[in-house]
Amino acid sequence: AQTVTQSQPEMSVQEAETVTLSCTYDTSESDYYLFWYKQPPSRQMILVIRQEAYKQQNATENRFSVNFQKAAKSFSLKISDSQLGDAAMYFCAYREYGGATNKLIFGTGTLLAVQP
Amino acid sequence: KAGVTQTPRYLIKTRGQQVTLSCSPISGHRSVSWYQQTPGQGLQFLFEYFSETQRNKGNFPGRFSGRQFSNSRSEMNVSTLELGDSALYLCASSFSGDTYEQYFGPGTRLTVT
Numbered sequence: 001a002q003t004v005t006q007s008q009p010e011m012s013v014q015e016a017e018t019v020t021l022s023c024t025y026d027t028s029e030s031d032y033y034l035f036w037y038k039q040p041p042s043r044q045m046i047l048v049i050r051q052e053a054y055k056q057q058n059a060t061e062n063r064f065s066v067n068f069q070k071a072a073k074s075f076s077l078k079i080s081d082s083q084l085g086d087a088a089m090y091f092c093a094y095r096e097y098g099g100a101t102n103k104l105i106f107g108t109g110t111l112l113a114v115q116p
Numbered sequence: 117k118a119g120v121t122q123t124p125r126y127l128i129k130t131r132g133q134q135v136t137l138s139c140s141p142i143s144g145h146r147s148v149s150w151y152q153q154t155p156g157q158g159l160q161f162l163f164e165y166f167s168e169t170q171r172n173k174g175n176f177p178g179r180f181s182g183r184q185f186s187n188s189r190s191e192m193n194v195s196t197l198e199l200g201d202s203a204l205y206l207c208a209s210s211f212s213g214d215t216y217e218q219y220f221g222p223g224t225r226l227t228v229t
Contacts, residue, residue, distance in 0.1 A: 037220075044119070045206065045220040091159065101172045102147050102210055102218055106159040 002027040004094050006107035013082045014115050020067075021077045021110045023092030029053075031097035034068070035104070036077045040088040048090070051075065053097070079112075087114045118142065120209050120221035128227045134195040137224045141188050141209030148190040149218065150182060153204040162205075165190050194226075202228045 004025045013019035025034070036048040051059045051068050059066050063083075067076045079086055092107040121140045129135050141148050149172075150162040161174040165184035182192040188209070194201055204225050208218040 044222050045208075047217060047219075050217070102149050102164055102166075102208070103161050103172050103174075104149070104151075104159075104208075104218070105161070106151075108158045 002094050002105050004092050004105050004107040006092055006110050008110045010111045012113045012115060015082055015084060017082055018078060018080045019082055021090050023075045023107055025073050025075060025094050033095040033097065034075045035093040037091045037093060038088045082114050084114050084116060087112060120207060120219050122207055122221040122224050124224060126225045128229060129197050130229055131197055131199060133197050134193060135197060135226060136191055136193045137205055139190045139207035139221055142219055145209035145211050146188055147210045148184055149208045150192050151206045153206055197228045199228050202226060
């Protein structure tokens with residue numbers, strides 16, 4: 001069975017600085033999707049960034065980028081120029097490749113605090 | 117475009133009772149998934165419905181059930197509530213089974229006393 005591990009329960013970053021959140025996963029599949037979701041306090045979960053395992057290029061969305069190391073089964077999220085609005089719980093998630101299911105397997109989350 | 121809506125937002129029930137939660141997906145979305153979020157167990161997949169058929173189910177007891185209607189709205193039901201069922205229940209919708217972007221609702225906070 002696939003598993004997702006986030007080893008940092010909490011992280012803190014100064015406003016305008018850069019922070020990296022770690023995620024490792026385990027799967028025997030060669031194709032799959034990886035995601036980072038953000039859940040602000042008392043607000044809806046939103047997708048931050050996604051990565052298809054068959055793509056070697058790391059995904060980037062504005063200030064958010066990933067470091068995808070397929071062989072090491074590592075998928076870290078880098079947030080550049082951190083803003084107060086980035087404070088949230090961040091979840092790493094795995095999904096099987098293909099259209100048979102939308103089931104997401106989540107890590108335990110990393111609570112990110114942004115200090116002004 | 118309206119987002120995913122869930123009703124009710126908050127609910128307090130007593131042990132032994134049953135509860136029904138509702139999820140209205142984004143218009144045109146046919147897939148609805150349900151997740152349970154607790155501090156101890158994190159986010160766990162309950163089940164997924166696509167075109168009124170359950171096509172995936174998580175590792176939850178039979179007290180947890182769901183269904184999807186022809187308009188893609190989905191309900192989940194928990195019977196014989198236990199204290200451990202207290203959680204935030206999230207639903208997520210997507211356009212079809214082939215897309216990988218899911219949109220989450222705000223959740224229903226269920227408290228069992």
